[in-house]
Amino acid sequence: MTVSLKKAELHCHLEGAAPPLLALAQARKYGVETRDFLRDGAYVWRDFTSFLAAYDAVAGLFRTESDYTLLTETYLDELAAAGAVYSELFVSPDHGEAVGLGADAYIAGISRGIEAANARTGIECRMVVVGLRHKGPERVEWAARYAATCRNRLVTGFNMAGEERIGRVADYARAFDIARDAGLGITIHAGELCGASSVRDALDHVRPSRIGHGVRAIEDPALVARLADEGVVLEVCPGSNVALGVFPDLAAHPLRRLHEAGVRVTLNSDDPPFFHTSLQREYAVASEVMGFTGAELAAMTRTAIEAAFVDEATRVALLSRL
Numbered sequence: 502m503t504v505s506l507k508k509a510e511l512h513c514h515l516e517g518a519a520p521p522l523l524a525l526a527q528a529r530k531y532g533v534e535t536r537d538f539l540r541d542g543a544y545v546w547r548d549f550t551s552f553l554a555a556y557d558a559v560a561g562l563f564r565t566e567s568d569y570t571l572l573t574e575t576y577l578d579e580l581a582a583a584g585a586v587y588s589e590l591f592v593s594p595d596h597g598e599a600v601g602l603g604a605d606a607y608i609a610g611i612s613r614g615i616e617a618a619n620a621r622t623g624i625e626c627r628m629v630v631v632g633l634r635h636k637g638p639e640r641v642e643w644a645a646r647y648a649a650t651c652r653n654r655l656v657t658g659f660n661m662a663g664e665e666r667i668g669r670v671a672d673y674a675r676a677f678d679i680a681r682d683a684g685l686g687i688t689i690h691a692g693e694l695c696g697a698s699s700v701r702d703a704l705d706h707v708r709p710s711r712i713g714h715g716v717r718a719i720e721d722p723a724l725v726a727r728l729a730d731e732g733v734v735l736e737v738c739p740g741s742n743v744a745l746g747v748f749p750d751l752a753a754h755p756l757r758r759l760h761e762a763g764v765r766v767t768l769n770s771d772d773p774p775f776f777h778t779s780l781q782r783e784y785a786v787a788s789e790v791m792g793f794t795g796a797e798l799a800a801m802t803r804t805a806i807e808a809a810f811v812d813e814a815t816r817v818a819l820l821s822r823l
């Protein structure tokens with residue numbers, strides 16, 4: 502039933518969307534041994550720390566502008582085939598710098614992939630630049646300044662991902678001020694590895710219109726009420742949360758309770774092959790395991806478009822496609 506639904510995704514990390522077969526082909530091209538992070542056609546990790554290490558290893562297999570074009574097109578083609586009309590991709594110039602490609606060529610390669618996929622399938626896509634929390638406030642400010650000044654029309658938002666258990670949100674507030682002052686949309690990873698207080702800190706210090714995950718807000722009913730009152734949109738990734746052990750299983754996942762409390766929620770895949778999921782699978786699980794109706798799922802897609810970091814003309818055009 503969910504196969505025919507129109508979909509939208511606000512939360513997917515580009516390198517985290519690399520299909521293992523594509524990563525293997527890249528590894529062969531560059532003569533890289535993959536045993537430590539890719540075995541029997543699947544990514545290998547044990548916990549969040551080793552997941553981040555595997556993520557970096559996969560990112561290290563994409564080294565040129567055209568590698569990034571290929572990765573972007575591959576993911577967007579798959580998403581369009583699953584019925585998605587809109588995608589926001591989290592991109593990290595830090596990963597472009599790490600392979601010696603540089604931030605400009607990294608963004609240029611991804612832009613080319615977005616344009617090619619749009620021409621072929623009609624899928625609309627924007628980039629959200631991510632600063633990596635574990636690199637510290639100065640490096641996250643560097644990413645924000647890059648996003649604020651890169652003058653690419655497809656870069657429309659700023660986010661912070663990475664190790665949530667490092668540092669205090671307040672230490673990163675300046676990066677978000679830089680991005681907000683440049684007119685970028687603001688979202689932040691919070692309430693994934695850390696509890697409700699991390700969501701409250703994000704609201705107080707960063708004032709985001711959306712929060713990546715945010716699901717551990719469920720630990721504090723007053724905070725859930727605040728999210729609902731303020732209309733903050735949660736980018737919920739149930740498959741990721743269960744894979745990383747944030748919740749023991751889908752039955753324990755708070756998506757339905759958040760929805761019933763009036764919080765605006767959306768469905769997302771985060772790093773799909775790392776977590777053995779896909780956007781299609783997230784919609785299917787929400788329907789078949791969590792009991793959301795087709796109308797409720799369609800409303801989540803609508804919420805995603807309403808919260809998308811796009812100009813108003815694009816938003817109206819996207820809403821008309823639902």
Ligand SMILES: Nc1ncnc2[nH]cnc12
Nearest residue numbers: 514517662663690771772
């Ligand atoms: N789920 C996640 N949380 C924080 N940082 C990430 N980077 C890639 N996936 C992530």
Ligand SMILES: [Zn+2]
Nearest residue numbers: 514662713771
């Ligand atoms: Zn994420």
